[in-house]
Amino acid sequence: MKKQRTPRDHSLFLKAFRGYLQYVNSGLYFRKEHIIGLENVPADGTPVVVVSNHQNCLNDPLCVCLMLTDRRMNFLARANVFNNPIFNKALRAMGLLPAYRLSHEGYSAVAKNRMTLDAAGEALANGETVMLYPEAGHQDKRWLGVFKVTYLKMAFDAAEKMNFEQDVMILPSCNHYSNYFHARTDMLIKFGKPLSLKPYYEEYKESPRETMVKINQIVRDQIQEMMLHIDDLEHYDQIDFLRDNGYGRKYAIEHGFKFRYLPSRLLSDQKLVNALQTAHKEHPEQMEQIYSDTARLIEGQKKLKIRDWLFIHNPGIGAPILRGLGLLLLSPLALVSAIPTLLLFLIPKIFLKKLIKDQMFISSFNIGVSVFISVPLCLIIPIILLWIFAGFWWALGYFIAFPLMFILAWNYMRMFLKFVGSCRFVARRNKAAVSELRELRESIFSRLDKILE
Numbered sequence: 001m002k003k004q005r006t007p008r009d010h011s012l013f014l015k016a017f018r019g020y021l022q023y024v025n026s027g028l029y030f031r032k033e034h035i036i037g038l039e040n041v042p043a044d045g046t047p048v049v050v051v052s053n054h055q056n057c058l059n060d061p062l063c064v065c066l067m068l069t070d071r072r073m074n075f076l077a078r079a080n081v082f083n084n085p086i087f088n089k090a091l092r093a094m095g096l097l098p099a100y101r102l103s104h105e106g107y108s109a110v111a112k113n114r115m116t117l118d119a120a121g122e123a124l125a126n127g128e129t130v131m132l133y134p135e136a137g138h139q140d141k142r143w144l145g146v147f148k149v150t151y152l153k154m155a156f157d158a159a160e161k162m163n164f165e166q167d168v169m170i171l172p173s174c175n176h177y178s179n180y181f182h183a184r185t186d187m188l189i190k191f192g193k194p195l196s197l198k199p200y201y202e203e204y205k206e207s208p209r210e211t212m213v214k215i216n217q218i219v220r221d222q223i224q225e226m227m228l229h230i231d232d233l234e235h236y237d238q239i240d241f242l243r244d245n246g247y248g249r250k251y252a253i254e255h256g257f258k259f260r261y262l263p264s265r266l267l268s269d270q271k272l273v274n275a276l277q278t279a280h281k282e283h284p285e286q287m288e289q290i291y292s293d294t295a296r297l298i299e300g301q302k303k304l305k306i307r308d309w310l311f312i313h314n315p316g317i318g319a320p321i322l323r324g325l326g327l328l329l330l331s332p333l334a335l336v337s338a339i340p341t342l343l344l345f346l347i348p349k350i351f352l353k354k355l356i357k358d359q360m361f362i363s364s365f366n367i368g369v370s371v372f373i374s375v376p377l378c379l380i381i382p383i384i385l386l387w388i389f390a391g392f393w394w395a396l397g398y399f400i401a402f403p404l405m406f407i408l409a410w411n412y413m414r415m416f417l418k419f420v421g422s423c424r425f426v427a428r429r430n431k432a433a434v435s436e437l438r439e440l441r442e443s444i445f446s447r448l449d450k451i452l453e
Contacts, residue, residue: 010072017090022066024371027403028344029363031184034263035067037191042169044071047124047162048194049155051219052173053144053227054133058364060175061096063189064131074123076116076132099132117154124158124168134216140360141236142228147220152212155197156204164205167198172219174227176266181362183345184410186262192222228269232277238294239276243269245308247445279451286451293444300437310425311441317426323419327412334412337405340382343374344406346413378402 010018026033042048054060061075072095079098082088097116120130134147155168172192179185195218197204204211230239242248248269252259257268280287301308313319327334348369352362379402387395424430 018066018069021062021371024375025062025066025367028375028406029183029367029370030187032186032262033063033067034186034188035191036188036263037173038067040191040193041068041171042194044129045127047127047155047158047166047168048129048171049124049151049168050129050131050171050173050191051134051151051223052131052175053223054135054138055142055175055360056177056180056363057138057361059177059187059367060133060138061131062364062367063175063187064173065095067189068129072123072128074120074128074130076120076130078137079112099136117150117157121154121158121161124155125161130154134220138360140358141233142230142240143233143236144220144224144227144229147216149212149216152215156208156212159197159201164201167196170195170197170215170219172222172226174223176227176262178262178265180360181349183349183363183366184407188262188266190226192226195219228266228273230273230277232280235280235291237298238291239273241294241298241308242276242444242448243272246312246441247448248272249312250445275452276448283451286447290444290447290451293440297437297440297444300433300440304424304430304433304437306421306424306430306434308441310421311438315422315425320419320422320426323415323422327416327419330412330415334409338409338412340378340402341406341409343378344370345374346410348374 050064052060052064058077058081061077065073065075074095074097076099077091077096079100082091082096082098097119098112099116100112120132124130132151134149134151135145136148136150137145139145152170155170159166159168171194174190174192176188176190177185178187195215197215200211200215230236232239243251249259251272252265252268255268255271257271258264259268276287345366348366349362352365352369353359356362356365379399383395383399386398425434
């Protein structure tokens with residue numbers, strides 16, 4: 001009788017650490033997390049390789065790990081994030097394994113990948129789930145790169161270890177963020193239809209490379225269909241600006257999508273991006289002029305340090321006055337809330353932005369700093385001290401109030417930034433420049449409407 005394979009159980013430490021990460025990541029950092037297609041995830045105990053686009057460094061595997069809590073997860077991540085001894089232990093405890101790249105770690109280090117792939121293959125053979133990113137690196141744009149077939153080699157090796165008797169599943173997935181860099185934003189994970197490798201076993205035995213290339217294309221096509229993929233990299237900044245600001249909002253509303261609801265917004269963005277890219281092929285001269293004007297609009301807004309939402313709401317002189325009064329009235333409460341929570345995400349981000357060259361690492365390191373430094377300093381130590389010197393109920397009250405104080409302080413900061421933006425928008429010295437940008441913006445929108453009809 002065939003032995004039933006079961007995944008390794010989670011240790012008590014891993015369960016506790018995962019719960020702590022869940023609190024920091026899902027309770028504090030992200031405003032809302034969406035998961036779509038959870039019914040497509042094979043049952044625990046099935047050998048599964050989860051394959052995804054990669055756009056936000058450690059946030060990508062972390063969010064999946066915290067959502068799929070019913071199984072033992074294993075991840076392949078770029079080897080350089082394991083260099084720090086503390087990070088190395090924590091990442092391995094969470095199931096991460098190092099992937100060495102020729103362009104970063106050198107030829108001699110790439111040989112170590114054999115051990116990583118063997119460990120991942122063994123996990124699959126034991127009914128566990130392995131997740132990796134075939135682009136072999138994260139992107140800095142909403143775009144899907146070329147897929148390497150390493151994940152399929154690993155999956156077929158695991159099948160071979162099981163004498164090609166047990167199925168191995170490939171699960172395409174994608175992640176999507178409303179904003180890569182800021183806290184208190186939304187994120188989404190979408191799982192596609194799983195692909196069984198069992199029908200390909202005989203074909204693989206005869207032509208392994210050709211079989212993997214064919215399957216790889218099927219998987220990549222499904223992921224590209226699920227995510228926001230901006231193929232026109234030459235005009236990426238203009239397309240991303242249009243879909244992320246006033247025109248994207250207008251387009252979503254006119255086509256029956258919910259602009260503030262990320263799953264619906266993703267569908268609207270996909271439709272708009274495809275329409276813009278098709279329009280460029282059909283009307284290249286007109287779209288080139290629109291993109292040129294959009295670049296001017298972006299530069300003009302940057303110069304004045306104003307955001308596109310101001311043109312949507314078109315505040316008068318009364319708006320900054322009312323915001324200023326609101327800020328003044330809320331300042332005592334905001335100050336009390338900010339003192340214990342200021343180290344969370346805001347201060348670390350200011351320093352990380354200057355220290356880290358690759359800006360796509362900022363949010364990942366921001367969460368890491370908060371997990372190992374900020375939350376212990378701001379939450380855990382004060383709770384212990386309150387329990388010792390003031391009693392259990394004071395400690396419990398602080399624990400309950402802490403996330404509310406953080407959210408209040410964060411929203412107060414956003415309100416302050418909107419106040420500053422409104423002041424710049426209505427300032428007399430900027431009146432002519434704002435009027436010129438408004439006319440340019442309306443002209444762009446009007447021309448786009450005619451072309452996209």
